[in-house]
Amino acid sequence: GQSLEQPSEVTAVEGAIVQINCTYQTSGFYGLSWYQQHDGGAPTFLSYNALDGLEETGRFSSFLSRSDSYGYLLLQELQMKDSASYFCAVRTGGYNKLIFGAGTRLAVHP
């Protein structure tokens, strides 16, 4: 079967750093994507890792270890607007077919 595991909820305070982990088991693997979704909104693309290592985009970084079937999203200098759900998704082929995790709900408190 195909599955992605990520924590259901994470809580943090403004200015802090939070890490959202994702482990996956899929029949095909091209890379790992991360999407952000605010309540009532559409998912928006954050990052993509095809190779092992860390990719940094502003306050957000994403890491991948293919040998461990593991990745994480790191959010730094948390702001209230970062309160949202975060989904990891495995790209399974050239057509960018995605298998999504169930999502991690991040609550940022003052």
Added chain:
Amino acid sequence: NAGVTQTPKFRVLKTGQSMTLLCAQDMNHEYMYWYRQDPGMGLRLIHYSVGEGTTAKGEVPDGYNVSRLKKQNFLLGLESAAPSQTSVYFCASSYSRAGVAHNEQFFGPGTRLTVL
């Protein structure tokens, strides 16, 4: 550019009724996707298209049909709606680079469908 738009935003159906959800994109993207999102779950791929005139099944295609007659439009049809199809439906698109879909998918605002 409007990006990806979806029509309608909300709809309530009775069991057995049919309807079509419309997705339109003005970014000249080759690839288009239909997902459903249920509470506490991630998005699940229903059908996708790699270009005008092509469609393919995703993870959960049963009970749905699709058509891509024009490059900019991707239609999702429910022939006989069932309560299990109550969900939020998202359409997405991505562009092609050297014949391969780019990593980023651009999502529409979603259609909230309730089947009674």
